[in-house]
Amino acid sequence: MFEHLSATKMDPILGLMADYRADPREQKIDLGVGVYMNDRGHTPVMRAVKDAEARLMELEDTKAYQGIAGDPRYNELILELLLGAQHSAVAANRVRTLQAPGGSGALRVGGELIFRAKPNAKLWIGVPTWPNHVPLLSGAGLTIEQYPYYDIAARKINADAMMETLRGVPAGDIVLLHGCCHNPTGADLSKAQWDEIGDLALERGFVPYIDTAYQGLGEGLEADAYGVRSLAEKLPEMIIASSCSKNFGLYRERTGSITFVSATPAQADIVASQAMSVARQIYSMPPAHGALLVAMILGDDQLRSEWSAELDEVRERINAMRRALTERIQQNDGGLDFSHIQQQRGMFSFLGISTEQVDRLREQYGIYIVSSTRVNLAGINTSNIDYLAESMRAVLA
Ligand SMILES: Cc1ncc(COP(=O)(O)O)c(C=O)c1O
Structure with missing residues (x-):
């Protein structure tokens, strides 16, 4: 063979x-x-991670299976890190987060979910983008289209060409965006550009899929979340893949999450059940260690401030x-x-x-x-x- x-x-x-x-x-x-x-x-290894690992060593008393959606406390705290403590979509019970194996695993679960929901929807990817976006998402069965993002000669975002292409994206298609710290260019959307894209998504009916792998490395934890937060305020549906590889330095622990914003709480439950079925088919359950550390850090005032201070240093x-x-x-x-x-x-x-x-x-x-x-x-x-x-x-x- x-x-x-x-x-x-x-x-x-x-x-x-x-x-x-x-x-x-x-x-x-x-x-x-x-x-x-x-x-x-x-x-x-970040200092807060080392400290959390020492605590976890003491406290952890089982390695029993954790469940398809991973650690519920991690999911809750990661969602708060992404959308803030009092986001309207969370208050409306329209958001569901699942732990995933790194940002890459999260992106793939999101891709598979899109394919289940709408196999003919096209996924629009900016040029250039992180090279692994294409195999990860086309591997889920999605057809990829491109929109211009960066003008190499002018050394800046090609805003006019990007918006012109996005204005032609049909309703129901998906547009992949980088939440912050664009990889590979480092050129991020301004607040005004996020606002413009959010308004356009609402008007045209396309669904943003935001990949946020560097929250805290751009301008800070809050400022870097402007895009995800503002779009989730405006839109009935969107998807967010996030990674703790860079901002917690947990690369090899494969710690990420996938978040779905749905139009209604009932739809949110259906989406979560479908996403769990996707995970079950491809890896069953995400690895526990990194997520337990992140939950411990985010849930403890002292570890959290130690972590965010080190992230500021980075x-x-x-x-x-x-x-x-x-x-x-x-x-x-x-x-x-x-x-x-x-x-x-x-x-x-x-x-x-x-x-x-x-x-x-x-x-x-x-x-x-x-x-x-x-x-x-x-x-x-x-x-x-x-x-x-x-x-x-x-x-x-
Ligand atoms: C833009 C982007 N998305 C997602 C990822 C995935 O990160 P990981 O799977 O290591 O968590 C990376 C990693 O380099 C990235 O740069």
């Missing part, structure tokens, strides 16, 4: 990571991989690197304008340099950047920033 298979192509980011590991140069820099790194180039470090990189590339050179890096948010930025320049940075200087020119700002630290800026200046000269 297996002779009918041929090997799949390696994911370009994983390929880049392998090349980076094999590179013997001491000064090499990895700006490709999408995880947070501290100033020592390490992806740490965000501030990334923003400090944004500022430092921009200043150092532009230093004494009126011709180089990289101010867009400072305006972008989250872990990523699109540098907007050429593919040849990306190749030269890797070949001559051991600086690894994905070909789209997306850089992970968290790969920059006080020890490598001078070398990085000098190399970039040499390549851009």
Whole structure:
């Protein structure tokens, strides 16, 4: 049987990571991989997570199955983190949240649910987007359409073209949006743009599907939720996939959630039952550990403030690197304008340099950047920033 298979192509980011590991140069820099790194180039376990793990070790007295929707307390607290304490859709009992295996598992459950509800609905994805959106969601059976999101040459959101395409999206289709910290560009929708999209969704009848994988890494936990909260205020239906991989540093624990906003409480119950049936068919139940930690952190004043303080540090470090990189590339050179890096948010930025320049940075200087020119700002630290800026200046000269 297996002779009918041929090997799949390696994911370009994983390929880049392998090349980076094999590179013997001491000064090499990895700006490709999408995880947070501290100033020592390490992806740490957050302090609140360590503390919660110690408590959980004491308290946990069973590993019995937890249920298809995961930990109810986690679901309740994650929903509060996403929509705030007193959201009108929650008060109206129109919202249901299920724990899912990471943001990726959440996205897939949402995709499968859409396919069950409306197999002919098209899913509109911005260009560019996180490359895994397409396999994850087309794998659920959905037909993918594209809308323009970012203008590489102008180094900003292509707002006119985006809105023009969205104005043509038929009622009942789904539009995928990034809640904050757009991956790969770092270019986020403004409040006014969120408002405009919300009004258009209401008028046209399309359903937003918001992927929020970086809440707290852009401008803060509350500000980063503007899009999800405002659209959930306005619209009868929407879907939100969320991840605790980045903001809790729980990557390998596969901790995420999928939230459905429905028109009525009765429909919300039906949607939740269908989503549970989807989960049952593909993985049965989500892993417990990460969600138990998140529930413990969010439900405890001391752990919660420890966590949000560390998240503030993470965000501030990334923003400090944004500022430092921009200043150092532009230093004494009126011709180089990289101010867009400072305006972008989250872990990523699109540098907007050429593919040849990306190749030269890797070949001559051991600086690894994905070909789209997306850089992970968290790969920059006080020890490598001078070398990085000098190399970039040499390549851009
Ligand atoms: C935009 C976006 N969505 C979802 C995810 C999924 O995160 P995970 O499955 O690791 O929780 C990521 C991870 O990089 C992402 O960048």
